[in-house]
Amino acid sequence: MSWVADLAQGTSGVRHAKGLAAFERVGFPGPRLEGWKYTSTRSVAKVDWVRADVVAAAAIDGLRLPHAAVELVFVDGVYQADLSRGLDGAPVSLEPVAQAELQPQHVGSEDGFVAINDALATEGFVLTLGRDQVMTAPVHLLFLQQGGEQPVTGQVRLVVKAERHSRMQLIETHHGGEGQTFVNELITVQVADGAKVQHSVMGRLGSGQLVHTVRAEVGRDATYHSHMAWLSGSLVRSDILARLVGQGGHVELDGLYVLADTDHVDNHTVIRHEVPNCTSVETYKGVVGGKARGVFDGMVYIAKGADGTDSQQNNRNILLGDHADVKTKPTLEIYADDVKAAHGATVGQLDQNQLWYLRARGIPKAKAEKILTHAFVADRVLAHPDEAWREVLAEAVEARLAVLEG
Amino acid sequence: MGNDPIDTQLSSSYKYGFSIDIEADTFPPGLNEEIVAALSAKKKEPEWLLQWRLKAFRHWQTMTEPTWAHVEHPPIDYQAISYYSSPKDTDGPKSLDEVDPKLLETFEKLGVPLHEREALAGVRKVAVDAVVDSVSVATTFRKELEEAGVIFMPISEAVHAHPELVKKYLGSVVPIYDNFFAALNCAVFSDGTFVYVPKGVRCPMELSTYFRINEAMTGQFERTLIVVEDEAYVSYLEGCTAPMRDENQLHAAVVELVAEGSGEIKYSTVQNWFPGDEEGKGGIYNFVTKRGICKGNRSKISWTQVETGSAITWKYPSVILKGDDTVGEFYSIAVTNNRQQADTGTKMIHLGRNTTSTIISKGIAAGRSDQSYRGLVSMGRKASNARNYTQCDSLLIGKECGAHTFPYVDVKNSSAQLEHEATTSKVSDDQVFYLRQRGLSEEDAVQLIVNGFCKDVFRQLPMEFAVEAQKLLEVSLEGSVG
Numbered sequence: 001m002s003w004v005a006d007l008a009q010g011t012s013g014v015r016h017a018k019g020l021a022a023f024e025r026v027g028f029p030g031p032r033l034e035g036w037k038y039t040s041t042r043s044v045a046k047v048d049w050v051r052a053d054v055v056a057a058a059a060i061d062g063l064r065l066p067h068a069a070v071e072l073v074f075v076d077g078v079y080q081a082d083l084s085r086g087l088d089g090a091p092v093s094l095e096p097v098a099q100a101e102l103q104p105q106h107v108g109s110e111d112g113f114v115a116i117n118d119a120l121a122t123e124g125f126v127l128t129l130g131r132d133q134v135m136t137a138p139v140h141l142l143f144l145q146q147g148g149e150q151p152v153t154g155q156v157r158l159v160v161k162a163e164r165h166s167r168m169q170l171i172e173t174h175h176g177g178e179g180q181t182f183v184n185e186l187i188t189v190q191v192a193d194g195a196k197v198q199h200s201v202m203g204r205l206g207s208g209q210l211v212h213t214v215r216a217e218v219g220r221d222a223t224y225h226s227h228m229a230w231l232s233g234s235l236v237r238s239d240i241l242a243r244l245v246g247q248g249g250h251v252e253l254d255g256l257y258v259l260a261d262t263d264h265v266d267n268h269t270v271i272r273h274e275v276p277n278c279t280s281v282e283t284y285k286g287v288v289g290g291k292a293r294g295v296f297d298g299m300v301y302i303a304k305g306a307d308g309t310d311s312q313q314n315n316r317n318i319l320l321g322d323h324a325d326v327k328t329k330p331t332l333e334i335y336a337d338d339v340k341a342a343h344g345a346t347v348g349q350l351d352q353n354q355l356w357y358l359r360a361r362g363i364p365k366a367k368a369e370k371i372l373t374h375a376f377v378a379d380r381v382l383a384h385p386d387e388a389w390r391e392v393l394a395e396a397v398e399a400r401l402a403v404l405e406g
Numbered sequence: 407m408g409n410d411p412i413d414t415q416l417s418s419s420y421k422y423g424f425s426i427d428i429e430a431d432t433f434p435p436g437l438n439e440e441i442v443a444a445l446s447a448k449k450k451e452p453e454w455l456l457q458w459r460l461k462a463f464r465h466w467q468t469m470t471e472p473t474w475a476h477v478e479h480p481p482i483d484y485q486a487i488s489y490y491s492s493p494k495d496t497d498g499p500k501s502l503d504e505v506d507p508k509l510l511e512t513f514e515k516l517g518v519p520l521h522e523r524e525a526l527a528g529v530r531k532v533a534v535d536a537v538v539d540s541v542s543v544a545t546t547f548r549k550e551l552e553e554a555g556v557i558f559m560p561i562s563e564a565v566h567a568h569p570e571l572v573k574k575y576l577g578s579v580v581p582i583y584d585n586f587f588a589a590l591n592c593a594v595f596s597d598g599t600f601v602y603v604p605k606g607v608r609c610p611m612e613l614s615t616y617f618r619i620n621e622a623m624t625g626q627f628e629r630t631l632i633v634v635e636d637e638a639y640v641s642y643l644e645g646c647t648a649p650m651r652d653e654n655q656l657h658a659a660v661v662e663l664v665a666e667g668s669g670e671i672k673y674s675t676v677q678n679w680f681p682g683d684e685e686g687k688g689g690i691y692n693f694v695t696k697r698g699i700c701k702g703n704r705s706k707i708s709w710t711q712v713e714t715g716s717a718i719t720w721k722y723p724s725v726i727l728k729g730d731d732t733v734g735e736f737y738s739i740a741v742t743n744n745r746q747q748a749d750t751g752t753k754m755i756h757l758g759r760n761t762t763s764t765i766i767s768k769g770i771a772a773g774r775s776d777q778s779y780r781g782l783v784s785m786g787r788k789a790s791n792a793r794n795y796t797q798c799d800s801l802l803i804g805k806e807c808g809a810h811t812f813p814y815v816d817v818k819n820s821s822a823q824l825e826h827e828a829t830t831s832k833v834s835d836d837q838v839f840y841l842r843q844r845g846l847s848e849e850d851a852v853q854l855i856v857n858g859f860c861k862d863v864f865r866q867l868p869m870e871f872a873v874e875a876q877k878l879l880e881v882s883l884e885g886s887v888g
Binding site (some may be wrong): 034304305307317319320321322324325326327328329330331332333334335336337338339340341342343344345346347348349 | 474823
């Protein structure tokens with residue numbers, strides 16, 4: 001019996017039962033599934049996890065974001081009300097939701113991790129920003145995987161609702177340490193008509209493992225902008241499904257991964273154009289060295305009738321050293337004819353001409369390589385509109401590049 | 407702009423849909439070890455080949471049909487197919503005069519230059535090895551080729567005439583365990599073509615095979631094996647047609663190419679199997695495994711294909727770039743109309759150093775058809791300085807069709823460099839407007855745009871084929887413009 005069934009024993013409720021049944025049917029995703037071809041889930045499947053709990057204290061002081069209006073803290077996937085701040089008087093509200101109200105999400109999914117979340121999540125929260133409300137400062141979701149003596153796991157379940165014409169900035173930071181931990185997060189983002197959600201994620205997970213699943217639904221003239229930065233992690237699976245369900249909607253997915261050592265990051269994104277006249281832009285960039293593996297598997301789906309779609313998808317990679325590898329698979333599935341869709345992917349080393357140019361000007365090779373690598377990733381950092389966050393991110397990216405450059 | 411004028415144009419019918427009555431010698435439907443053995447016996451094959459077939463057949467039985475391709479079709483009943491059909495009178499016509507006049511008539515209708523026509527020969531010589539159903543009927547130009555040292559003959563003959571060569575290379579690129587349809591082909595292949603170009607020889611003419619499925623309820627499982635030795639060169643053309651029939655017919659061929667050091671193979675295909683009617687009834691299931699290996703250093707393999715036919719196409723001509731400094735190329739135009747489905751692309755497997763590959767794929771989807779590009783570019787740990795450039799563009803004509811792109815990229819070497827680009831769009835109204843202003847009809851305007859879209863690939867085709875391909879494209883898209 002797997003640990004999922006063990007941990008499910010303490011739960012009741014229809015969602016849990018359905019989730020467990022679904023998990024027992026599909027199991028942990030394996031390499032035979034097209035979407036999990038490049039990522040092994042053994043390191044999650046073969047461990048006897050115990051549930052994480054509320055903690056007395058956690059070393060989060062250095063991890064807080066000073067400019068955040070609201071800060072919600074999760075340790076090993078469990079919400080820590082005492083450590084969180086800023087909810088009083090904020091335009092945004094956080095409500096714990098009864099189990100019964102959180103619908104099972106695994107339906108129609110081949111993904112065992114959503115089923116696990118259905119089966120095991122005992123708490124869930126809805127974060128709502130009311131109609132016409134504009135928040136200038138971000139909501140910070142601080143996730144720390146600190147672990148304990150035993151391997152611990154936590155299930156995070158969040159629903160983010162941006163009501164009509166509201167604007168919200170959401171920043172998730174995921175920090176890991178030395179402990180053996182696994183967090184399975186399912187976040188549903190509803191962007192109502194005319195609303196705008198900026199959703200940023202930074203992960204520095206170390207030995208921590210994270211399966212991060214985003215389900216976004218974008219209404220009429222609404223915008224969902226996701227900005228992912230994965231800077232380390234023994235197993236990170238980032239799943240995004242963004243559905244454009246109202247005309248004039250816009251989805252922008254930006255991604256950056258800087259990987260060294262034995263990092264493994266698998267980016268799996270799907271943008272579904274279901275109605276006419278929507279646009280999407282996706283740009284993922286990676287620098288992969290050491291013995292790391294970086295995966296990009298991006299799909300743009302344009303449904304029948306979704307005319308007037310304009311979609312661009314791009315993945316660029318720099319591979320350093322002879323033990324790293326990159327798998328990229330930018331795919332298009334198009335069933336409408338009046339569309340513009342382009343995608344591209346590159347994998348390579350630093351441009352030799354650029355290197356030569358810099359060296360000809362007296363810059364040593366190592367330094368020149370550094371300049372070019374930094375320039376390559378910098379534009380993803382700069383793609384973020386929030387200056388304060390850009391600074392935090394830039395510092396974290398620099399630190400990771402320093403590791404990569406030895 | 408409305409689709410109507412184009413739609414009416416699209417409805418042109420399949421011009422090669424006639425079936426001739428030649429007495430045929432056909433096995434009853436079904437597949438078991440006896441059929442395989444009977445097939446082998448019929449061809450008086452040596453024992454090793456029989457054992458090879460049986461091994462493949464036994465393995466095939468343990469395999470399941472792949473389902474990952476982006477196509478839909480009713481399940482295929484492999485026991486309902488007849489695995490051998492040969493026009494009677496196979497004792498071998500020695501010259502064209504002995505060939506059944508009806509057969510010649512077929513070729514005449516198809517426009518195959520079976521006769522050594524002066525006109526064609528004047529431009530460039532083409533040797534044709536025509537395959538009606540499963541047996542190679544006439545090989546022209548053989549003598550001239552023999553003088554050059556080139557072996558060009560049906561593979562069933564080559565088994566007897568050059569057993570050492572066939573034994574050495576058969577199954578060396580596509581092993582019997584490779585995939586479901588390849589294993590089936592290994593077990594039941596009936597005939598095909600064998601080409602061997604010895605060291606240093608530049609094949610004096612272009613070689614050509616015409617495949618045609620004639621008999622109802624027969625599958626065609628031909629097998630092509632082309633070997634060029636060091637510094638040798640051959641250009642090979644393959645054309646395919648099939649008569650119009652209500653039932654679906656299965657075509658599971660295997661093509662293997664081997665290029666030794668500095669050898670070069672240019673393989674061009676114009677595939678025009680019957681695509682089924684407007685409602686998707688009938689048509690060929692074209693499930694083909696094509697693979698070449700650039701074995702020696704500096705060798706080169708180039709695939710060019712124009713695919714306008716077949717109800718379902720499932721085909722990925724690939725190149726294994728094993729030697730250093732080897733080159734692989736893939737140029738493709740795929741046109742689907744009505745209910746056709748195509749899942750096609752290529753694989754470039756870079757193993758050697760300084761290997762380069764180029765992929766240019768142009769897909770045109772019209773009517774209610776569905777088309778996918780599926781490709782793999784893999785660069786192994788040792789493939790230092792490997793280069794790949796991929797471009798796959800799709801053009802959509804009509805609201806009911808689909809175009810998809812599934813490129814797989816797998817890079818393990820940090821000095822490798824790879825670029826992939828793809829675009830999908832419809833024929834732009836602006837361009838059509840511009841051309842119509844200059845007096846072109848809407849159909850001509852679209853035709854011109856489509857031709858321009860495909861130009862990069864047409865340029866790669868040998869001249870005789872380029873003309874034919876352009877015509878085919880016109881026919882396939884007739885009535886779809888709008």
